[in-house]
Amino acid sequence: MAAKPVLYYFNGRGKMESIRWLLAAAGVEVFRTGQVPMVEIDGMKLVQTRAILNYIAGKYNLYGKDLKERALIDMYVGGTDDLMGFLLSFPFLSAEDKVKQCAFVVEKATSRYFPAYEKVLKDHGQDFLVGNRLSWADIHLLEAILMLEEKKSDALSGFPLLQAFKKRISSIPTIKKFLAPGSKRKPISDDKYVETVRRVLRMYYDVKPH
Numbered sequence: 001m002a003a004k005p006v007l008y009y010f011n012g013r014g015k016m017e018s019i020r021w022l023l024a025a026a027g028v029e030v031f032r033t034g035q036v037p038m039v040e041i042d043g044m045k046l047v048q049t050r051a052i053l054n055y056i057a058g059k060y061n062l063y064g065k066d067l068k069e070r071a072l073i074d075m076y077v078g079g080t081d082d083l084m085g086f087l088l089s090f091p092f093l094s095a096e097d098k099v100k101q102c103a104f105v106v107e108k109a110t111s112r113y114f115p116a117y118e119k120v121l122k123d124h125g126q127d128f129l130v131g132n133r134l135s136w137a138d139i140h141l142l143e144a145i146l147m148l149e150e151k152k153s154d155a156l157s158g159f160p161l162l163q164a165f166k167k168r169i170s171s172i173p174t175i176k177k178f179l180a181p182g183s184k185r186k187p188i189s190d191d192k193y194v195e196t197v198r199r200v201l202r203m204y205y206d207v208k209p210h
Contacts, residue, residue, distance in 0.1 A: 012193035024178035026060035
């Protein structure tokens with residue numbers, strides 16, 4: 001039996017959360033330790049988030065069936081990454097900047113990103129973004145949707161296909177388990193997490209919006 005992947009990270013979301021999501025969707029149990037951002041898997045020690053996600057997606061059949069599907073998955077993940085970048089900086093902002101950032105992110109999501117994904121689902125006519133099976137692109141988009149809904153609960157109000165997508169992907173057994181209380185999914189980052197990250201990474205500077 002293969003050893004469980006070992007995640008080295010702070011006790012919070014950060015960039016490691018997308019890796020937790022992907023492993024959870026694949027039904028893979030993990031072990032967490034340390035604070036240095038790294039994943040130990042299959043005898044390798046990987047430190048770049050994209051390299052880790054690419055490997056996990058390929059290993060657990062979440063990266064499409066051919067190069068065309070992989071290109072589409074990369075494209076959609078890249079778009080979602082742009083949106084996620086705005087959300088990941090949120091815990092490190094001042095109270096005033098958090099208000100500005102929230103308005104900025106909601107506007108970007110509802111005027112640019114969500115309309116694009118709504119159109120993909122309409123034109124594609126399938127349950128998933130690529131092909132007709134679960135991929136990394138679906139998992140990443142659901143993660144972003146739920147993060148945005150933590151800031152604005154009705155963010156999907158004008159997007160019926162994305163609402164159905166959210167419900168459908170959230171109902172997949174492995175993902176449903178990850179979303180349940182007591183799972184390895186991390187809560188919204190608090191002041192303690194921010195303090196730890198700043199101390200360990202020596203982030204003694206002010207993060208600005210956008």
